[in-house]
Amino acid sequence: MSGSTTVVDGAALPWVNGAEVFETMEPAFRDHIGASREAALELLSRYHARSLWLDGASSRRIDHVRADPGYVDLSEAFHDSVEECYVLDGRVRLSAEGDLERGDYFWRPPGWVHSAASEGGFAAILMMEGTDPGEASERVTRVVRPDEDAGSQALSDGERAIGPRGYVRRTETRFMPWRPHDDTVAALGGTGLRAKVLSSNAVTGACSLLVGAPAGWTAAPAVTDRERFVVNTTGPLLVDGHLLVETGLVHVPAGASVPELGAPEGAELLVKVGGPR
Structure with a gap:
């Protein structure tokens, strides 16, 4: 059975501050930011999002996000979901992928430990795949890991570690x-x-x-x-x-x-x- 096409006018959506986005996150993500709720809300005050797509059944989400200068994740972590990103503006450093700027892209299979930081701020289309067996992706979670685990695979090895698309660490489309x-x-x-x-x-x-x-x-x-x-x-x-x-x-x-x-x-x-x- 087919559904109907949905059109989202992203520019007409208000920017929602991260402190409000916090409440829409999967509990398995929201409750594992890596610090107290107060510290998490202070961090998220530098984060803004327009929700272009949110599927509660699979936990898939597609967001237009922007981060203010000085944004730094509170911990290293991995997800049980595939994460995908296309950078629109600015520059962001990911401990697993390196420095990404406008036009750069990554597809990260579940389990890879990473964190994000941006000195000057950035904007991106950020996508969490959610449950999709064909992509070896499960519901959106966030699992905190020690700093020394940055860039490592915490869940799998061999072919399972890279998934059916491989680990696309950074594609510089320019x-x-x-x-x-x-x-x-x-x-x-x-x-x-x-x-x-x-x-x-x-x-x-x-x-x-x-x-x-x-x-x-x-x-x-x-x-x-x-x-x-x-x-x-x-x-x-x-x-x-x-x-x-x-x-x-x-x-x-x-x-x-x-x-x-x-x-x-x-x-x-x-x-x-x-x-x-």
Whole structure:
């Protein structure tokens, strides 16, 4: 059974301070920040989010986040969920991935110990996969670890440690060439699209892509058996004639029809495609 497409006007959403975001977190995340509640709330006062997608059943979430200068996590930790991130602005240092700046991306399998710090602040699309057996991902949690565990795998070894996409530690998309977009999986439609593959599931074909749409691009994407998310990271996106400025989100369940899409000025789209259903 298919659901219906959801369109989220991210720019119209208010920024919610981290102290309020705290209350929407999974208890297994919220209760393990790594310090007292008071210290956690003080840290989170430097963190802001717009919730573009939140699925209580799986705990999956997609947030547009920004952190003020001086943001520093209170501890090293790992998640039982896959975590994925595309940096929009600024610079953030991750103890597992290194320094990330605009256009950088990572896909981190469960179990890898990390923390984040940003001297000048940053903004990003931050995604927690939640429960998805095809991605070897479980519900969103946060498990505190000693500082000396930074960059280590706390849950698994061998192939399980990297999951079906591998550990994509840091992809610097500015150094990747644009290639003609293979629309076999994403099924966006139209002509003239270019793409950069950010991560890909070797078993299911699920993937995350950066898709470049030329000015004037329009398409009526096909119905498929895969769930799709589209976030415009650069440039406005037309959805059935409604203009979404950065950063809007379109969620298309497997089997659902897709509204007509367009990029009147050209756009870069962060596209997440799930496994077949």
